[in-house]
Amino acid sequence: MPSSGDDLFTREDPIFENKELLEINHLPEEGRIVGRDDEISDLANAVNPAIFGQSPSNLLIYGKTGTGKSLCAKHISAQLVRVAKEEGVTAKFAYVDCAQDNTETQAVQTIADSLNDPEVTTIKIPDKGLSTSTYYKRLWKVLDSQYDVVLVILDEVDKLDDDDILMQLSRAGEAGKLTDCKIGVIGISNKIKYKDRMDERVKSSLCEREFVFPPYDANQLRDIMQARSDAFKNGVLEPSVIPRAAALAAREHGDARKAIDILRYAGEIAQSNGSKTVREEFVVQARERAETDRFRELIRGSTPHSRYVLQALAVLSLNRPDEDGFRTTKIFDVYEEICRQEGSDTLSLRRVRDLLKEHAFLDIIEQSRHSGGSAEGSYTEHQLLEDPDVVRKVLVETDEA
Numbered sequence: 001m002p003s004s005g006d007d008l009f010t011r012e013d014p015i016f017e018n019k020e021l022l023e024i025n026h027l028p029e030e031g032r033i034v035g036r037d038d039e040i041s042d043l044a045n046a047v048n049p050a051i052f053g054q055s056p057s058n059l060l061i062y063g064k065t066g067t068g069k070s071l072c073a074k075h076i077s078a079q080l081v082r083v084a085k086e087e088g089v090t091a092k093f094a095y096v097d098c099a100q101d102n103t104e105t106q107a108v109q110t111i112a113d114s115l116n117d118p119e120v121t122t123i124k125i126p127d128k129g130l131s132t133s134t135y136y137k138r139l140w141k142v143l144d145s146q147y148d149v150v151l152v153i154l155d156e157v158d159k160l161d162d163d164d165i166l167m168q169l170s171r172a173g174e175a176g177k178l179t180d181c182k183i184g185v186i187g188i189s190n191k192i193k194y195k196d197r198m199d200e201r202v203k204s205s206l207c208e209r210e211f212v213f214p215p216y217d218a219n220q221l222r223d224i225m226q227a228r229s230d231a232f233k234n235g236v237l238e239p240s241v242i243p244r245a246a247a248l249a250a251r252e253h254g255d256a257r258k259a260i261d262i263l264r265y266a267g268e269i270a271q272s273n274g275s276k277t278v279r280e281e282f283v284v285q286a287r288e289r290a291e292t293d294r295f296r297e298l299i300r301g302s303t304p305h306s307r308y309v310l311q312a313l314a315v316l317s318l319n320r321p322d323e324d325g326f327r328t329t330k331i332f333d334v335y336e337e338i339c340r341q342e343g344s345d346t347l348s349l350r351r352v353r354d355l356l357k358e359h360a361f362l363d364i365i366e367q368s369r370h371s372g373g374s375a376e377g378s379y380t381e382h383q384l385l386e387d388p389d390v391v392r393k394v395l396v397e398t399d400e401a
């Protein structure tokens with residue numbers, strides 16, 4: 001007899017009570033933001049003038065991934081909008097993920113669209129089809145007809161093709177040239193070297209205040225996870241799970257995103273194993289899944305040769321686990337071998353050196369200069385910052401896809 005739907009499906013989730021608390025885009029309420037009191041009050045201080053309808057400072061926030069930069073920037077912006085309203089000042093904030101909107105036109109379109117209330121302004125901001133300058137003109141009109149002050153958060157600002165939008169935004173509000181609305185820009189980056197690449201004029205206006213968010217330690221990570229443990233049903237989370245997940249995430253570089261991912265995956269693994277509780281052993285499997293996902297995301301859109309270079313470094317690291325770094329020429333030899341296997345031409349040693357530099361910029365590898373003495377001159381060594389097993393696995397799967 002065909003089974004009825006009743007015994008096919010589980011009607012109630014046995015593990016999660018409120019899973020969205022562990023989803024990546026979830027913005028926790030103030031009480032659940034742990035260990036960032038000083039940073040939040042510094043940010044508040046910098047944007048405070050907006051509450052009186054004056055220009056807030058432009059800020060740049062640096063810090064490694066998962067150190068709460070986006071979270072604190074959004075939190076402080078939302079609080080500012082609320083308090084400004086109480087003071088009779090109309091404010092709003094726009095959030096741009098520059099990894100997605102990486103051209104000037106896309107970024108200005110997103111800002112204009114998210115700030116525009118067409119019922120008030122009767123202005124249309126189409127998804128595409130307008131010139132960049134027309135999008136700007138419409139943005140200035142939207143600002144003038146709706147707001148006294150706006151904050152624009154440019155997350156992963158280093159991913160923008162160029163600095164033009166930074167220039168436009170930081171100058172637009174100056175002396176009411178293009179709009180009477182006051183604009184504050186909050187740039188966020190996990191590339192500490194980003195500022196070095198910036199145009200001098202943009203640098204001086206965008207970087208009025210700079211903040212560096214330090215990594216979390218294991219105790220803070222534990223508190224961050226603990227504050228969300230009501231994502232799980234009562235009694236489901238075994239007591240050793242959070243401390244273990246915190247220790248693993250702290251060992252890398254104190255990344256709260258990874259800690260929360262590990263917790264969510266551990267719950268999902270419990271679910272798929274039909275386990276009634278989330279056990280410590282699931283945490284280890286969950287960490288590998290979190291690593292793999294993160295690395296997959298990091299190399300999304302990379303070129304085959306950029307991946308072959310990484311694969312060469314992963315092969316070397318796996319074969320010689322005791323060595324701390326490998327010289328460019330050694331990596332090049334293995335890279336040539338991989339190209340042969342893939343039936344592909346090889347790039348020059350110089351290009352491979354550039355690709356290694358790009359990986360260093362993305363924090364996938366670390367480079368160090370060494371002096372080989374008078375006979376050898378100086379040379380560079382490269383070391384993978386990711387687990388070589390994870391790198392190999394993801395690269396092989398990407399090239400087979």
Ligand SMILES: Nc1ncnc2c1ncn2[C@@H]1O[C@H](COP(=O)(O)OP(=O)(O)OP(=O)(O)O)[C@@H](O)[C@H]1O
Pocket residue numbers: 023024025026027028032033034035036063064065066067068069070071072189190224256257260
């Ligand atoms: N202090 C904290 N308290 C509670 N949750 C936190 C805290 N810091 C970070 N998180 C959570 O960790 C995740 C990553 O944080 P966030 O996106 O702010 O990091 P980030 O520094 O902007 O990283 P990236 O540079 O990768 O964008 C989010 O889900 C966020 O809610």
